[in-house]
Amino acid sequence: MRKILIRILALLTVAAAVGGGYRFLQQLQQKQQPVPTATVRKGDVIIRSYTRGELRAVRSAMLVAPNLFGTVQITRLAPLGSFAREKDLIVEFDDSEVQSRLDEKQLELEQLDEQLKMSQANMDIRTNQDQVELLRARFSVRRAQLEVKRNELLSAIDAKKNLLNLDEAQRRLKQLESDVKSRRESSEAELAVLREKKNKALLELSREKQRLSQVKLLAPMSGLVAIRQNRGTFFMMRGMQLPDLREGDQVFPGLPVADVLDLSELEVAAKVSELDRANLHDGQDVTIRLDAVPDKIFHGQIKTLSGTATANIWSGDVAKKFDVMFSVGMKELLTGLGAKPDQIKKVLETAERNRSRPQAGPMAAMAPAGAIPGPEPGGMPGGAPGGGGSAVTMVRAGTPSSGESGGQGGGQGRMMRMGAGLSPEDQTKLREAAQKILNGRNPQDLSSEDRQKMFEQMRTLMQSMAGGAKPEAGASGASAQAGAVRAFGPAPGPGGPAGASLPPGFGMGSTPRFNAKDLENAQLPAAPEESSQLEVLLRPGLLADVEIIVEKIPNAIHIPVQAVFEKDGKPIVYVKSGNQFEERLIKPLKRSESTMVIAEGLKPGEVLALTDPNAKKGGKKEAKAAGGKGPAVPAAGAGAGARP
Numbered sequence: 001m002r003k004i005l006i007r008i009l010a011l012l013t014v015a016a017a018v019g020g021g022y023r024f025l026q027q028l029q030q031k032q033q034p035v036p037t038a039t040v041r042k043g044d045v046i047i048r049s050y051t052r053g054e055l056r057a058v059r060s061a062m063l064v065a066p067n068l069f070g071t072v073q074i075t076r077l078a079p080l081g082s083f084a085r086e087k088d089l090i091v092e093f094d095d096s097e098v099q100s101r102l103d104e105k106q107l108e109l110e111q112l113d114e115q116l117k118m119s120q121a122n123m124d125i126r127t128n129q130d131q132v133e134l135l136r137a138r139f140s141v142r143r144a145q146l147e148v149k150r151n152e153l154l155s156a157i158d159a160k161k162n163l164l165n166l167d168e169a170q171r172r173l174k175q176l177e178s179d180v181k182s183r184r185e186s187s188e189a190e191l192a193v194l195r196e197k198k199n200k201a202l203l204e205l206s207r208e209k210q211r212l213s214q215v216k217l218l219a220p221m222s223g224l225v226a227i228r229q230n231r232g233t234f235f236m237m238r239g240m241q242l243p244d245l246r247e248g249d250q251v252f253p254g255l256p257v258a259d260v261l262d263l264s265e266l267e268v269a270a271k272v273s274e275l276d277r278a279n280l281h282d283g284q285d286v287t288i289r290l291d292a293v294p295d296k297i298f299h300g301q302i303k304t305l306s307g308t309a310t311a312n313i314w315s316g317d318v319a320k321k322f323d324v325m326f327s328v329g330m331k332e333l334l335t336g337l338g339a340k341p342d343q344i345k346k347v348l349e350t351a352e353r354n355r356s357r358p359q360a361g362p363m364a365a366m367a368p369a370g371a372i373p374g375p376e377p378g379g380m381p382g383g384a385p386g387g388g389g390s391a392v393t394m395v396r397a398g399t400p401s402s403g404e405s406g407g408q409g410g411g412q413g414r415m416m417r418m419g420a421g422l423s424p425e426d427q428t429k430l431r432e433a434a435q436k437i438l439n440g441r442n443p444q445d446l447s448s449e450d451r452q453k454m455f456e457q458m459r460t461l462m463q464s465m466a467g468g469a470k471p472e473a474g475a476s477g478a479s480a481q482a483g484a485v486r487a488f489g490p491a492p493g494p495g496g497p498a499g500a501s502l503p504p505g506f507g508m509g510s511t512p513r514f515n516a517k518d519l520e521n522a523q524l525p526a527a528p529e530e531s532s533q534l535e536v537l538l539r540p541g542l543l544a545d546v547e548i549i550v551e552k553i554p555n556a557i558h559i560p561v562q563a564v565f566e567k568d569g570k571p572i573v574y575v576k577s578g579n580q581f582e583e584r585l586i587k588p589l590k591r592s593e594s595t596m597v598i599a600e601g602l603k604p605g606e607v608l609a610l611t612d613p614n615a616k617k618g619g620k621k622e623a624k625a626a627g628g629k630g631p632a633v634p635a636a637g638a639g640a641g642a643r644p
Contacts, residue, residue, distance in 0.1 A: 042604040053270025055542040057261035066214035067253035070097040082525040084219040089522035095215040123187040130180040137173040223260040264351020271321035563608040574609040581613040
């Protein structure tokens, strides 16, 4: 029994020793647990802000598909990335349907001409017959009158017969005159109907010629050709990759087909948050990295900043942001992409020419019918071939017509509209000059040569008034000159297409005009070289990462934000002193997302704890980690999205 108790006591002693050793080892491990640290550094701190934007050209011309009133199918297309010169062919559409309709309208016009000639001939024949019948009726009246003068020598019965014969002859003459007048009015109405049909046919023919001139889209300026994506389908899904337009594709009228991009000046369009907007200003330096060329870094500056925030509900981010434009150094960009010096020089020279000219609008007429002058009452259509184009409209503006309500007032109203930009005195002079040139004649009865001469006289007169007369309030001499050009345009050639007489400004934007020779001689630009990366670089919608240098702080003492803690509402750090960490109060200066600049309280080379060394496992912490919630940066510093 005694031996058993001794053994039990020995076992208990050994167990107590093992337990004590285990607890001692546990405490020893807890005391030796490492604390992550960081060193206080001194140097230049650069606070940056980041955004992502889209590369685009400052000057560009968008080419859109015209409304051909039929199938709009691409037959020829410039290669993607090719460099087009001014008046080079970019896109050509199938013109078979337009040409077919043009032939039909031409045939219809010829048929109407023949019908008009036949109706005029029938009217002339009937007029001659009516004149003969009227002559016979008047002769019968005259003979009856002579017979009445013999009544004194005749019996009462014969005298009464002569009176009755005279009355009957007069009634027959009156009825015949009424019938002749009715037949003449009916014939003139028939001719007027045929003339209106001819006017309509001429107008439709002019429209078809206008549409035929729109099947070719030429480059309004020299630049890089960027082909748009085929967005003609209505079935689209998120993440769906749309193919580029190709030859043979059918497009809808008004759909953008291609862009001519000026290579001289590019910009990056992006959006920034409200916090970043407060820290940005014009002229700040930025670095740009394109997704297509990730190994190259380019430099630029902030070009413009918007003053109001906008939101895009389709982007998935409903937060309002500010638009910002970044300029890109073109010489550096082209050099970094491997462009040769002569290519860079040529591109910059072309850009200088493009910069001096006004920016063109979309190169298409969405509604050709609205771009052709309509027919005047009782006259020829303004866009009729051989009819003098807008010269007819100009001449009609100064004279009344039988079909106008208000007579002289109708012509004066149109003249006032065409004389926009001129003073009231000049408008009156212009109206009087038009009446003097017409001299009471009807423009419909004038030949093409006479209308051409009157057009030249009126256009010269109006341009001289626009250049030397006093403009109205709010109008300048330049605007008056522009009004004269818009009203009259260049003199149309006899028999020329209606499109040649259209003044600039018709359609969408300030679209430059191309004559028939330009359209006929237009050729596709040469394909780009295989080693060239310009077509990849300047493709519309190319994404780029932009790094904005918000502020540079030289010789600043800075530490990681994780080393700053908050205790009793004050920022503190734990500085290593020997094997212990001592608590120290600091004064922050500025802070970004990951770095804090210290004004007072620390020296370079000191070691700081990144976690609270006094915090007990499972117990209450003595200090609360700031972790980025420290003092905010002043307005001149970086926003919440900035990083050093």
